[in-house]
Amino acid sequence: MKSVTERFLEYVTYDTQSDEDASVITTPGQQELAKILAGELKAMGLDDASVDEKGYVMAHLPANTTRQIPSLGFIAHLDTSPDMPGKGVKPQLIENYEGGDIILNSEQNIILSPHDFPELRSYRGKSLITTDGTTLLGADDKAGIAEIMTAIDYLQSHREIMHGKLCFAFTPNEEVGRGADYFDVRRFGAEFAYTIDGGSIGELEYENFNAAGVKIKVKGRNVHPGSAKGKMINAILLAQEFILQLPKDETPANTEGYEGFYHLTDFQGNVEETTLKYIVRDFDLTSFQKRKENLQRITNELNEKHGTGTFSLEIKDQYFNMKEKIEPVKHIIENAEKAIKEVGVVPDIRPIRGGTDGARLSFMGLPTPNIFTGGHNFHGKFEFIPTFAMEKAVDVIIKIVEIYSTKA
Structure with missing residues (x-):
């Protein structure tokens, strides 16, 4: 054997x-x-x-x-x-x-x-x-x-x-x-x-965690940097703005035990379009739902600031x-x-x-x-x-x- x-x-x-x-x-x-x-x-x-x-x-x-x-x-x-x-x-x-x-x-x-x-x-x-x-x-x-x-x-x-x-x-x-x-x-x-x-x-x-996968797409506008004033919309910088809206201490590196988090797993793009991928985790179902609602709130607020359709949000539940x-x-x-x-x-x-x-x-x-x-x-x-x-x-x-x- x-x-x-x-x-x-x-x-x-x-x-x-x-x-x-x-x-x-x-x-x-x-x-x-x-x-x-x-x-x-x-x-x-x-x-x-x-x-x-x-x-x-x-x-x-x-x-x-x-x-x-x-x-x-x-x-x-x-x-x-x-x-x-x-x-x-x-x-x-x-x-x-x-x-x-x-x-x-x-x-x-x-x-x-x-x-x-x-x-x-x-x-x-x-x-x-x-x-x-x-x-x-x-x-x-x-x-x-x-x-x-x-x-x-x-x-x-x-x-x-x-x-x-x-x-x-x-x-x-x-x-x-x-x-x-x-x-x-x-x-x-x-x-x-x-x-x-x-x-x-x-x-x-x-x-185990309640879990969701998240994709945020950010649309920008690329213009030659020499004549970009008032015209260019840099999707990379807007994506950074989204990231900064989330609690800095609610990441995997800063949580343990029953604490949940937002985890940025992927950042890809350019001035014209940038995509963020997150996973969201929480043991408590109510807190899990609030995390997803928070992502939607941030998306709505940034769209109000930068224009409808600048940010799009997709959330898919993965397991409970x-x-x-x-x-x-x-x-x-x-x-x-x-x-x-x-x-x-x-x-x-x-x-x-x-x-x-x-x-x-x-x-x-x-x-x-x-x-x-x-x-x-x-x-x-x-x-x-x-x-x-x-x-x-x-x-x-x-x-x-x-x-x-x-x-x-």
Whole structure:
């Protein structure tokens, strides 16, 4: 049986970076990994493992007892973030980390340091997997995939563990907010599910941001600068005016916990036309709505000042806080918390300052909280994951299956 580390080191070599173009259903790299995983699942005895044309992998392990046990699901996503290159990932295994700086790339002087990332200090003596400083690592969420696959292999080798129907899925395009777009909840067949898509060891999450994507287009007028007085309208400067209307302290770099934010993710354009892209996040639905109303107010006021149509605003809701759907079935959190404790890990129940497929799936009739993978610093070149944390995530998946069996 392959170890979770062996699986992970193999999976991260596949380039599965998602594409933000809404017309792209999946990417070739995601489809390639999906087919590899479906083949591995079939080899482990999950005969119905398949990949559909949109890149979703699904497979089921039938119940091995006649006792009435709820059908459980475990989900991870295939893609990596568009924020950082995911091609040519060269993972580095640091055995018995001694503390101190880790040189990721000597040529480019890229260093993973506990001075910048203090959590490293807690992993002294452990084995870590890092990047080579030129790409992301892909622990988000190939660690989750490796952990689920390893747990399946273990359950197939230990048929004495009684379980109900177990449902598994690997989804495309989670990083661009479309992982649940074509997810067939009925075909999946689970009553409850868990995404294995969290961060550091012990994390258990059932609250997430309410989220929206925002696009502001600013129209200007370009005239030769030598004769521009009273004629030129510089869209870049007008876009800056919009930015300055938003609270300076309500950005990701200045917020934590349950605090929401406006995040400027893209600024492109010229004198004639400039486009701003934001994401808006808040845990509280009322505050979330007020943030969107604030954007509309600013747009209206600037149009009054500079002329109707100078600013156009487009807001699209992306997902909502799953807490509303999880609380009525809180036992799925209690069982996960118990499983984490029983494998010797301290549960860290916290809100997700982001979103997962589970947020949308919970509103599609499949309550789906989120469990840790063990990784840190997702989406960037300083990403790393301790190997023991992946092993513990595998243990948690197996323990959850056992807990549901003993409670039936």
